[in-house]
Structures are given as structure tokens and as C-alpha cells.
Amino acid sequence: MDITPFAAHEPPCYTVVFTSVRRQEGDAEGYGEASLRMDELVRDVPGFLGYESARTPGGLGITVGYFRDEDAIRAWQRNAEHRSAQQRGRDEWYDSYTVHVARVERSYGFERG
Amino acid sequence: MDITPFAAHEPPCYTVVFTSVRRQEGDAEGYGEASLRMDELVRDVPGFLGYESARTPGGLGITVGYFRDEDAIRAWQRNAEHRSAQQRGRDEWYDSYTVHVARVERSYGFERG
Numbered sequence: 179m180d181i182t183p184f185a186a187h188e189p190p191c192y193t194v195v196f197t198s199v200r201r202q203e204g205d206a207e208g209y210g211e212a213s214l215r216m217d218e219l220v221r222d223v224p225g226f227l228g229y230e231s232a233r234t235p236g237g238l239g240i241t242v243g244y245f246r247d248e249d250a251i252r253a254w255q256r257n258a259e260h261r262s263a264q265q266r267g268r269d270e271w272y273d274s275y276t277v278h279v280a281r282v283e284r285s286y287g288f289e290r291g
Numbered sequence: 292m293d294i295t296p297f298a299a300h301e302p303p304c305y306t307v308v309f310t311s312v313r314r315q316e317g318d319a320e321g322y323g324e325a326s327l328r329m330d331e332l333v334r335d336v337p338g339f340l341g342y343e344s345a346r347t348p349g350g351l352g353i354t355v356g357y358f359r360d361e362d363a364i365r366a367w368q369r370n371a372e373h374r375s376a377q378q379r380g381r382d383e384w385y386d387s388y389t390v391h392v393a394r395v396e397r398s399y400g401f402e403r404g
Contacts, residue, residue: 232345232347232350232351234344238343239345242310276400279397288385
């Protein structure tokens with residue numbers, strides 16, 4: 179997966195911040211596979227713009243998705259395979275997670291010349 | 292630093308997504324110290340609600356801050372010590388970064404029972 183930050187760009191645009199704590203014990207089976215499948219699936223969502231993800235070993239993971247509008251977010255959240263992965267996440271992979279859906283007001287960035 | 296995700300809560304609330312790529316080479320001197328100092332400083336900003344941070348070793352870092360309103364974000368962005376840390380970031384620590392300021396529309400979460 180690409181480590182380039184998602185570029186600053188003109189609103190309107192929405193972001194979904196998904197913050198998660200993986201279970202320390204228990205079964206991580208299928209997690210990596212499901213992540214790769216979600217990476218594949220989300221790219222087919224009309225209005226999906228990109229995402230970034232980071233996880234501190236043994237700590238928090240943060241995934242930030244960018245979407246053109248709320249319809250795109252709804253389409254992604256209702257995707258059947260995604261819903262089933264969310265359910266597995268609650269049953270098997272995560273101790274906790276939080277989702278914040280937010281409307282991007284402005285963006286800017288820096289790149290070494 | 293705490294690894295509990297920032298809890299879902301009622302809007303209005305704003306979020307600042309700071310995504311960065313650290314320089315592979317060059318001088319990381321002062322980075323850890325500055326991070327700790329920013330952690331301390333931001334807590335004094337009226338309207339600061341919390342933040343979360345994750346960094347994949349050798350990859351992306353994502354820090355997500357939560358603020359009550361745009362005034363709180365402006366106060367933080369204009370803080371003199373923070374501005375000087377931002378400048379050092381561009382001069383010394385980062386290859387690139389992106390900032391997205393967004394208004395939280397809704398939040399929800401999951402916690403293992």
C-alpha cells in the first residue's frame with residue numbers, strides 16, 4: 179500500500195476517521211486478508227477519493243478515508259462484504275473502535291522541494 | 292500517551308487530520324522532545340477535546356486532533372511554540388505532510404463488553 183499522504187484538495191469532500199484498538203489476545207485469523215479485500219473493494223465505490231492508514235505496533239490504528247460526498251460514504255458503509263467485515267471486527271479483531279464522519283472545510287500540505 | 296480512542300460524542304466538534312511522512316535521512320534531533328512539548332501545550336488550548344496518533348514504523352504517521360470549534364483550532368495553529376515546531380518540521384523532520392480541517396457530522400463507536 180502506498181505511503182504518500184492523500185493530497186490536499188478542494189472541498190467539498192468528506193472524511194471518515196476510523197480509530198481502532200486490536201485485541202491483544204484472541205484470533206487474528208483472516209484480518210490481513212480482510213484488510214486487503216477492503217482495500218480492493220473501497221476503490222470501486224463511486225466518489226471514493228483515497229485513504230491513509232497507520233498503526234503503532236501494539237497500539238492504536240488510524241485509517242482516514244476520503245469521499246466526495248455523504249452518498250459515497252453511505253454506499254461504502256452499506257456494502258455487504260464491508261458489513262460482514264465490520265461484524266467480524268466486532269466479534270474477533272477489535273477491542274474498541276470509533277468512527278467520526280466529518281466534512282472537510284479546508285486542506286493544505288507541505289512537500290520537500 | 293494514552294491509547295484509548297477518543298470517544299464518540301455529540302457534535303458540534305471539529306477535527307484536524309495531520310498526516311506526515313518523516314524524513315528517512317537527516318536529523319531527527321529534537322523531534323521526540325518537541326512532540327512531548329506539543330502534547331503538553333495543546334492541552335491548554337480552550338476547546339481542545341483530545342487527540343489520537345499512530346505511526347507505522349518507516350511509514351505514515353497520522354495524528355487526529357479534536358476541537359470544540361474553529362476558534363480553538365485557530366488558537367492552536369497560531370500558538371507561537373507550535374508555529375516554531377511547524378517550521379522545524381518543514382526544515383528538518385518531514386518529507387511531506389497534509390492537514391485536513393473538518394467538521395464532525397456524526398460519531399459512533401464500539402467497545403467490547
